[in-house]
Amino acid sequence: MTQRWKEIDTYVKEWLKEAGQKIQQSFSKELLIQTKSNPNDLVTNMDKEIEQFFISKINETFPEHHILGEEGYGEELESDEGTIWIIDPIDGTMNFVHQQRNFAISIGIFEDGVGQAGYIYDVIHNELYHALKGQGAFMNNIQLPKLEPVPVEQAIISLNATWVTENRRIDPSVLSPLVRKVRGTRSYGSAAIELAYVAAGRLDGYITLRLAPWDFAAGKVLIEEVGGVMTDLEGKPLEILEKSSVFVSKPTLHDEIFRTYLEGKWNK
Numbered sequence: 001m002t003q004r005w006k007e008i009d010t011y012v013k014e015w016l017k018e019a020g021q022k023i024q025q026s027f028s029k030e031l032l033i034q035t036k037s038n039p040n041d042l043v044t045n046m047d048k049e050i051e052q053f054f055i056s057k058i059n060e061t062f063p064e065h066h067i068l069g070e071e072g073y074g075e076e077l078e079s080d081e082g083t084i085w086i087i088d089p090i091d092g093t094m095n096f097v098h099q100q101r102n103f104a105i106s107i108g109i110f111e112d113g114v115g116q117a118g119y120i121y122d123v124i125h126n127e128l129y130h131a132l133k134g135q136g137a138f139m140n141n142i143q144l145p146k147l148e149p150v151p152v153e154q155a156i157i158s159l160n161a162t163w164v165t166e167n168r169r170i171d172p173s174v175l176s177p178l179v180r181k182v183r184g185t186r187s188y189g190s191a192a193i194e195l196a197y198v199a200a201g202r203l204d205g206y207i208t209l210r211l212a213p214w215d216f217a218a219g220k221v222l223i224e225e226v227g228g229v230m231t232d233l234e235g236k237p238l239e240i241l242e243k244s245s246v247f248v249s250k251p252t253l254h255d256e257i258f259r260t261y262l263e264g265k266w267n268k
Contacts, residue, residue: 005116005132008062012107012119013128015057019050019105020123023090027100046096047071050089050105058085068241070214080113080240086217092190100124106192108217110240118221120196129196129222137199137225144200146227149252152260155182155204157249158194169209169245170233171265178261191246195219198248199226205249205257209233212243219248229254233262 026046051071058067065083067074077084085107090096092103101124109117118137120129129144131137137144157178163169164176179185186203188194191211197203199222216230217240223230232238233245235258249257 008109009117009130009132011057011061012109012117013130015054016105016107016119016121016128019053019089020121020126022046022050022053023096023105023123047090047093048073051087054085054087054089054107068213070212077241080110082112083116084110084240086110086213086240088192088214088218091192091215092188095189102188102193103190104192104196106214106218108213108219108221108240110217113240115217115221115224115240118218118225120192120218120222122193122196127196129199131199131222131225133221133225135225137222139196139200144222144226147199147201147250150204150250152178152181152253152256153183155249155253156184156186157182158186158188158197158203158206160187160208163207163209167209174261174265175207178257191215192219195248196222198228198250199223205247205253207233207247209245210243211246213240216244216246223248227251231258235263 023046048071051069051073055067055069055073058065065085066077067085068077069087088106090103091106095102105121107119108115116133118131127139129139164172164179166172191208194203194206195216196219198206216238220230228248229251230238230248233247238244
């Protein structure tokens with residue numbers, strides 16, 4: 001690990017701790033809740049405040065870096081050149097509003113399109129999942145082991161029930177057989193947490209039809225460091241500045257699920 005990335009890593013962890021404290025303190029205050037693209041797409045004053053907090057810190061400390069943030073306070077980026085911070089200040093806003101748990105701060109840092117650092121901070125459980133390229137992945141400084149193979153019949157897959165009911169993105173019959181085949185399914189309502197759980201071995205896979213870069217950027221770095229496979233539902237690599245379907249799992253499981261249930265069957 002170069003001195004530069006050690007420095008970045010130190011700053012990010014300090015900022016995450018401070019941001020986590022801001023979120024914890026907000027629970028005793030009134031939240032201002034707005035909607036974005038639809039009535040279920042929520043944004044709160046805390047989403048905005050936390051994103052602005054990180055942008056201020058990054059601009060002050062690393063002024064030459066670029067920032068892509070969910071709430072729109074970063075930049076409009078057309079190229080993945082340079083160092084880009086991809087930030088979701090509160091991934092799982094609906095959970096944050098309704099449950100005050102099952103949400104996370106997600107930060108992925110990429111250099112010329114390659115993931116160099118990933119951080120997913122589950123504020124309520126005080127679990128920081130983090131990884132630096134080539135250095136392994138960790139949860140609260142405990143190294144996560146490489147992912148081991150698991151057969152479909154023994155797998156726990158994270159999947160929103162939306163994708164096996166009538167929807168406009170995928171025929172429900174594509175994933176229904178997989179749901180019947182696996183040992184169990186889960187849905188946490190936060191892509192960042194679901195990706196962190198796959199990296200940690202708490203889940204064996206995660207499938208979703210629509211994520212933005214700030215949803216999967218940090219998780220991508222974590223998954224790669226533990227030997228997982230992360231593609232879109234067509235088996236193609238993810239573009240870090242583009243919205244995409246996402247299929248992530250243990251290596252052999254990814255291949256088995258893709259060949260048996262997904263290949264040639266996904267209609268955008």
